[in-house]
Amino acid sequence: EDQVTQSPEALRLQEGESSSLNCSYTVSGLRGLFWYRQDPGKGPEFLFTLYSAGEEKEKERLKATLTKKESFLHITAPKPEDSATYLCAVNTNAGKSTFGDGTTLTVKP
């Protein structure tokens, strides 16, 4: 069975304090790994797709990386508006997407 585990469950940072979120996965036939941002009461917002180990993607203060067993979302010099829940998901050759339970990030000014 496909499994996605995110850590930590919650992360509190001061504005400007860089950190990383972890997503470890166990799947058969990885087709892609995806990061989403979700604000309270809203649907997830697509951030990145990673397809193969060694791949990296960047967007503003966020950078996602992928290895054969895990992915990291690095947040550089975060701002309060980066506060949200960050979800990791994997899509397999069977066409199914499995999500982790997310990391809730709070950035204090």
Added chain:
Amino acid sequence: DAGVTQSPTHLIKTRGQQVTLRCSPISGHKSVSWYQQVLGQGPQFIFQYYEKEERGRGNFPDRFSARQFPNYSSELNVNALLLGDSALYLCASSLMRDPGTQYFGPGTRLLVL
């Protein structure tokens, strides 16, 4: 361009009732997936539809059913509602050539009393 739309935004039902949730995908997207999200957890896959056919189903009971229409919009039906069905129901659309890159709607918040 309009994003994924869902209706209604909120819904209150009682146990045993039936509910229908609706979703319109992004123009040009032919794949629609449904997810259930309980507070504090990630979305759980319910169904994927492409070209009006079911392409994937998650571990949900037969009380859950869905369909996709010729215009690629979709409905999710839940019969014999239970208290545990209270959740945020999310619809996502994607291009079939890249099914994992999904664009989500705002969701329908269902409360079962």
